[in-house]
Amino acid sequence: MANPTQKSTKSRTKIKRFHLRLKKPNLIPCPQCKKLIKPHHICPYCGFFKGKEILPKKEKKQKKMKKEGQARD
Numbered sequence: 001m002a003n004p005t006q007k008s009t010k011s012r013t014k015i016k017r018f019h020l021r022l023k024k025p026n027l028i029p030c031p032q033c034k035k036l037i038k039p040h041h042i043c044p045y046c047g048f049f050k051g052k053e054i055l056p057k058k059e060k061k062q063k064k065m066k067k068e069g070q071a072r073d
Contacts, residue, residue, distance in 0.1 A: 027036040033046040042048070047055030 026039060028039050029035070030037050030043040030046060030048065031051065032048040033043060035043070035045050037043050037045075042054050047053055
């Protein structure tokens with residue numbers, strides 16, 4: 001197995017690893033409730049997607065309660 005002939009500098013190492021950084025999530029405001037959500041996803045707060053109600057109110061409450069229970073743990 002070959003060994004490097006010269007030490008790579010800190011800047012070269014960082015340049016190589018630049019693509020491994022954490023990226024900010026792309027969030028958009030929900031057109032219905034104006035909370036930030038992922039694009040192309042159903043809003044977990046109001047249950048709407050492209051102006052249509054997808055999740056009935058019962059499911060929304062259950063989903064919200066699960067999230068709150070996970071946040072407390």
